[in-house]
Amino acid sequence: MSRRPTARRRPADATAPLAARAPAVTVRHYCQGIGDCHLLTFTKADGSPFRMLIDCGIHVSITDGPALVADIVADLKKETGGRIDVLVVTHEHWDHVSGFLTSNDLFKDFAVGDVWMAWTENPGDPEAAELDKFKGQALAALQGASQKLDGMQGLNPYMKRVRDGLQAVLGFQFGAAGERVRSARDAAAKLSAKPSPTYFEPGGPPQSIEGLPNLRIYVLGPPRDKAALRLEEKASEMFPLASGGPFARALSSALKINQADDPTYIDELSPFERNVGTPLSAALNGEKGADASIDIGAFTRRHYSGPVSSAAPMEDRDQSWRRIDADWMGIAADLALQLDRGVNNTSLVLAFEFIDSGRVFLFPGDAQIxxxxxWKDLKWPVEQATVTTVALLARTVYLKVAHHGSQNATPQKQGLDLLTSPDLSAFIPTNQGDAEKVKWGKMPYDAILTALAAKTKGRVIRADDKWLAGANGKPAFAPPSGSILAVRSEPRNPVRGEGGLWVEVDLV
Structure with missing residues (x-):
């Protein structure tokens, strides 16, 4: 692979009818729903194919997910002959890398030229190591909180939602059998013919591929800026992301330490000094507080823990509904948010530019806000010109929509509003039914769907589109249109209507 950018050429066939043009790239999107797997096929100057695979995984909640991924890998083997020139691993989430572990027996027969990852996955990078430490501490704390909540009875509705939310977030980090996502990522890395993956960071020289002189690849993310990594929805909503953070430390300590017996314990988030009040366990056991004249235990049983004697007044008989014993673990929801959004923001973002036409295809992984x-201030000196992110987005004609179309994964002003090409088309790796099953609400998000439909003139394909289940399914638009020359698909089981296995688009 050469790193020297190639000079821009004149478009030789700009006036040719769209249907007569040869595709610049063919993309086969696999349709597992909540999960990503995309095979890009370029034609080299000598006529041979160059294959790039971006991710291969499925969310842990999907029924028979590993079996579906095995079908996908078998199809990849059939299509490519087991040769992948570049494998791109965008980030460390189960729904992007699980296949490299659960179908490792199939992948081990592949020949993979190189594996591309973001700088955040580089064990030799100090900042990546700091981020990795946060992920490790956060995961340990969240696992502990999840296990504790699973064993508790009588949770209030809020804490039930926290418990369910933790299970969903941990699903991105662990498989159904408890496999770590790190094992899946490392299994992908070991597929490379090189000693180690190639790590990228934003703003470096555009990448060029030997045998593909018309192609430049720009790396837009993930950012080096810690604030950008932890930014969630808007500038005012940032969460700490360093060395585990106070949320992880407080939660881990509270789960592991008997605070009453450890004089060194400090709760960074407690609103009171540790010598103020009486431990709940002591009050429930009938022990006296600091003021022996006050029977804290009797007060607690009557007004908090209940039930009490049937001889007590009716209004005092059962006050257990007031209990908030587990509510301190609600901090786990904030920590889970940090972890999930932080990892998504480490996505490797690639923009593919075809030099003769200037047209761009954008694959942002699960990049969030x-x-x-x-990206907005990135610039690349190319020959005598300067390429900016704004220019790349303006020339983008195909978008792999980030994070399954969720609300906070595609910004408006710095995202959709900058995608101004009249030929824009898009693909969303999503399944609305599965998103509802794991209580994610509206995914894909209605406002993003509406904006994409308007910008693309309806050229949006979803992994859960009903027409993909049929043997001769057709999208709502008629190709050639925009950047799409042709569409092909293959259903999983057309008799049972199980949805599509893949949808393939020829792009220009």
Missing amino acids: GNWLS
């Missing part, structure tokens, strides 16, 4: 906002 912080990642997107970090």
Whole structure:
């Protein structure tokens, strides 16, 4: 692979009818729903194919997910002959890398030229190591909180939602059998013919591929800026992301330490000094507080823990509904948010530019707002010109929509509003039914769907589109249109209507 950018050429066939043009790239999107797997096929100057695979995974909640991924890998083997020139691993989430572990027996027969990852996955990078330390501490704390909540009875509705939310977030980090996502990522890295993956950071020289002189690849993310990594939805909503952070430390300490017996314990988030009040366990056991004249235990049983004797007044018989014993673990929801959004913001973001036409195809992984906002000032000197992110977005004609179309993964002003090409088309790796099953609400988000439909003139394909289940399914638009020359698909089981296995688009 050469790192020297190639000079821009004149478009030789700009006036040719769209249907007569040869595709610049063919993209096969696999349709597992909440998960990503995309095979890009370029034609080299000698006529041979150059294959790039971006991710291969599925969310842990999907029924028979590993079996579906095995079908996908078998199809990849059939299509490519087991040869992948570049494998791109965008980030460390189960729904992007699980296949490299659960189908490792199939992948081990592949020949993979190189594996591309973001700088955040580089064990030799000090900042990546700091981020990795946060992930490790956060995961340990969240696992502990999840296990504790699973064993508790009588949770209030809020804490039930926290418990369910923790299970969903941990699903991105662990498989159904408890496999770590790190094992899946490392399994992908070991597929490379090189000693180690190639790590990228934003703003470096555009990448060029030997045998593909018309192609430049720009790396837009993930950012180096810690604030951008932890940025969630808007500038005012940032969460700490360093050395585990106070949320992880407080939660881990509270889960592991008997605070009453450890004089060194400090709760960074407690509103009171530790010598103020009486431990709940002591009050429930009938022990006296600091003021022996006050029977804290009797007060607690009557007004908090209940039930009490049937001889007590009716209004005092059962006050257990007031209990908030587990509510301190609600901090786990904030920590889970940090972890999930932080990892998504580490997505490796690639923009593919075809030099003769200037047209761009954007694959942002699961980049969320912080990642997107970090691109705006990037510039690349190319020959005698300067390429900016704004120019790349303006020339983008195809978008792999980030994070399954969720609300905070595609910004408006610094994202959709900058995608101004009249030929824009898009693909969303999503399944609305599965998103509802794991209580994610509206995914894909209605406002993003509406904006994309308007910008693309309806050229949006979803992994859960009903027409993909049929043997001769057709999208709502008729190709050639915009950047799409042709569409092909293959259903999983057309008799049972199980949805699509893949949808393939020829792009120009």
